[in-house]
Amino acid sequence: xxxxxxxxxxxxxxxxxxxxxxMAWAGTGLLWTVSGGVLASKTLAEIAKAGAVLPATDLSFLxxxxxHIGFSKEANKDVTETFRIALDRINAMPTPPSxxxxxxxxxxxxxxxxxxxxxxxxxxxxxxxxxxxxxEHDVLxxxxxxxxxxxxxxxxxxxxxxxxxxxxxxxFIGLVNVLDLQAGGLGQLGDEQLEWLESDxxxxxxSTPIVVFxxxxxxxxxxxWGWGTSDSERALGYLKRFGSVTVLxxxxxxxxxxxxxxxxxxxxxxxAFPQPAPGTAPSPGPLKVPADKLRSLLGLTSVEYxxxxxxxxxxxxxxx
Amino acid sequence: xxxxxxxxxxxxFVVALGGETRNAEATTAxxxxxxxxxxxxxxxTLTVKSGEKVTWINRDEEPHTVVSVEKQFKKSSxxxxxxxxxxxxxxxGTYTYFCSVHPKMTGTIVxxxx
Numbered sequence: 001x002x003x004x005x006x007x008x009x010x011x012x013x014x015x016x017x018x019x020x021x022x023m024a025w026a027g028t029g030l031l032w033t034v035s036g037g038v039l040a041s042k043t044l045a046e047i048a049k050a051g052a053v054l055p056a057t058d059l060s061f062l063x064x065x066x067x068h069i070g071f072s073k074e075a076n077k078d079v080t081e082t083f084r085i086a087l088d089r090i091n092a093m094p095t096p097p098s099x100x101x102x103x104x105x106x107x108x109x110x111x112x113x114x115x116x117x118x119x120x121x122x123x124x125x126x127x128x129x130x131x132x133x134x135x136e137h138d139v140l141x142x143x144x145x146x147x148x149x150x151x152x153x154x155x156x157x158x159x160x161x162x163x164x165x166x167x168x169x170x171x172f173i174g175l176v177n178v179l180d181l182q183a184g185g186l187g188q189l190g191d192e193q194l195e196w197l198e199s200d201x202x203x204x205x206x207s208t209p210i211v212v213f214x215x216x217x218x219x220x221x222x223x224x225w226g227w228g229t230s231d232s233e234r235a236l237g238y239l240k241r242f243g244s245v246t247v248l249x250x251x252x253x254x255x256x257x258x259x260x261x262x263x264x265x266x267x268x269x270x271x272a273f274p275q276p277a278p279g280t281a282p283s284p285g286p287l288k289v290p291a292d293k294l295r296s297l298l299g300l301t302s303v304e305y306x307x308x309x310x311x312x313x314x315x316x317x318x319x320x
Numbered sequence: 321x322x323x324x325x326x327x328x329x330x331x332x333f334v335v336a337l338g339g340e341t342r343n344a345e346a347t348t349a350x351x352x353x354x355x356x357x358x359x360x361x362x363x364x365t366l367t368v369k370s371g372e373k374v375t376w377i378n379r380d381e382e383p384h385t386v387v388s389v390e391k392q393f394k395k396s397s398x399x400x401x402x403x404x405x406x407x408x409x410x411x412x413g414t415y416t417y418f419c420s421v422h423p424k425m426t427g428t429i430v431x432x433x434x
Binding site for chain 1: 358359360380381382383385387389397398400401416417418420421422423424426
């Protein structure tokens with residue numbers, strides 16, 4: 001847009017268009033927020049347009065991932081014990097999290113007895129509300145039937161088990177990207193789920209904080225090892241207009257983070273065994289480390305949402 | 321139409337019991353073995369004669385599957401470490417397959433006339 005004066009009838013250096021433009025700016029106002037060291041601005045008009053005022057409460061929840069109950073190889077011969085230790089850490093928190101999110105690979109081989117062990121150990125957790133998404137290890141032989149029977153009880157699961165829910169003004173979306181995978185491809189959401197996602201977020205104001213969680217990363221961490229989701233771009237396209245999007249994944253058993261515009265991508269540690277950093281080993285198989293080092297590479301992720309802050313604070317802690 | 325016929329997989333326990341027999345076989349009959357190691361099928365392309373058996377064995381600590389891309393043979397269940405899956409090669413042709421758990425892993429079996 002040109003900024004020179006085109007119609008200066010009164011010879012005062014102001015034309016009608018320029019005056020209106022200036023007043024438009026005066027009427028908007030800018031709200032600046034600092035989150036994670038990144039300065040972000042938002043016009044008040046944008047916030048007003050977004051409508052829905054969020055309930056003025058903060059929220060904290062916890063992500064656990066990749067417990068792989070049933071794994072007993074050298075990388076960790078007692079994954080049940082390390083899972084238990086992770087839960088002990090949660091129980092010891094001064095302020096318990098509102099709920100847990102488990103980002104998949106509950107079990108190693110989708111066996112009923114592995115799910116049983118997991119459920120039994122989970123009972124020791126003080127926080128009872130847990131939301132799940134499946135990992136590929138949870139849906140190995142039955143397309144996820146057993147998984148869905150057990151872990152979608154407190155949500156309205158759609159399709160192969162995706163869903164959304166609201167907590168304290170934050171919109172949570174649990175996605176499934178481990179089923180119907182195509183030869184040569186990566187993780188996949190599929191058309192049906194993507195269409196659902198588009199309609200799920202349609203009615204939400206742009207200022208609603210969004211948290212998306214799925215097992216396989218929704219960004220191209222390392223496609224050579226299958227660490228990515230082929231149609232994640234389309235999913236993120238539906239979330240572009242939101243001021244704050246936090247994407248939580250598991251699968252790669254290590255912490256990696258990337259910020260892209262309003263979107264923060266974050267992967268969590270496993271409670272079972274670490275995996276090598278992208279490209280540092282012949283394959284992404286379990287990483288064997290000295291026994292005294294193992295627990296420093298296992299852990300959980302705490303996420304805090306503070307009213308008025310744009311980005312959610314994501315903090316990892318290990319089990320050592 | 322099922323061109324290849326699946327005859328199931330043996331678990332580690334059964335393999336251990338039958339180890340002696342299998343070793344004896346190794347010296348007499350041609351073994352069409354595909355080893356799954358480091359998230360790859362090895363050899364990636366295997367040529368066999370119609371009617372011969374093809375056996376995959378998983379040497380990774382990660383479960384893998386063997387699934388025909390065109391659903392030309394029955395898929396394996398998830399193979400844990402050292403578990404095997406065997407099929408009998410059917411009509412001549414090219415059969416591509418992949419691991420449905422790690423779909424980056426692909427392989428090909430070329431069946432020729434016996």
